[in-house]
Amino acid sequence: MARDGSGGQFEVPCHDEESGWFDASSSCYWRLLDPQPPAEDPVWAGRAPGEGAVYNGQCPGQPLGGGFRWFQNPPPGYGGGPDLEALAEEAVTKMRLLGADIGIAPKQDSTGTVGIPVWVWNGPGPRTTGPTSASATALGVTVTATATVQNVVWNFGNGSIVSCPFPGTPYSPSAGLNPPSTTRGQCGIPGYSRVGEYTVTATTTWAVHWAGGGRQGDLTTTRSSQVPVRIGELQVVGQ
Structure with a gap:
């Protein structure tokens, strides 16, 4: 199936003697x-002949393709x-990759305090941090892909955004009121400056390497997850 310049679709044969083989992803025929x-x-852009190859493309319905x-x-x-x-995508x-399995301090069912550090982390697992692998087969060719989390971008809902190329460290009481430090493999923020209810969104970028059929390649895909956090003021008894 090819697309014309207006976005419409029309059927084309998979192979043409003059034009070559059809690539559905570009809607073009390619001939070596x-x-x-x-x-x-x-066209070699500084590459040596033999490093890859040059093809001639003809794109039905795309005058400039x-x-x-x-x-x-x-x-x-x-x-x-x-x-x-396409097999790699399959x-x-x-x-069944997931977004982060979010751990957070203060806990979801409690109320944090203005100015107190907030810690976040991604619970480890094959579908939350990787690595994990799967294969897909068609016409006797098998492609195997392996996915690993590249990073997680944490949006705290107050304008604070932190990127962590690691799962993060669960909060421990021994950390006291110290803010999390990315140099120590910890994720989070020094704290919220205002009372309110916020949504913490974790966007995970998965790096995928695939191989099969004499080829290999890389792709990325993202998954997101969210948790609410409630922030209040410190109440001092007797004042």
């Missing part, structure tokens, strides 16, 4: 140039095989 362009051709393009690996669907990138779906 034979012979390949000389080493000084700008196509042309000569360098690819490290053959375009998806080239040679009549399965779309390896493998990611099978993993």
Whole structure:
């Protein structure tokens, strides 16, 4: 299925003798140039011939699409095989990746205090921190993907945003009123400045590496989770 310039769809054959093999992700046909362009051709962008290859693209319904393009690996669907990138995406779906399993101090069912540090962390597990793997197969070709959390961006709902490339450390009473320190593998903020109810949102970026069918590649995907936090003022008895 190809897309025209207006976003409409129309059917095209998977292979054309003149144009080559169809790639659904770009809606273009790609044909390996034979012979390949000389080493000084700008299409190589400084790469040496033999490092990947140059293909000629023709894109039905896209007047400005196509042309000569360098690819490290053959375009998806080239040679009549399965779309390896689509198989990688299918493998990611099978993993059922989640957002952070949020731990927070103060606890969700309690009330924190203005100016007191807030600690957050991501509970470890195959679907929350990784690594975790899954495979997908089509036309006798198997692609295996492995996902690992790259980082978690914590939005505390008050304008404070912290990025942590690690799960974080659960709060311990031994930490007292010390604020969490990213240099020590801890995540959080020094505290809220105003009374109120806030939503803490954790956006996890998963880094996925896949391999199969003689190719490999990388992709990223995100998942989010949220918890509420309630902040009050310190009440001093006797005043």
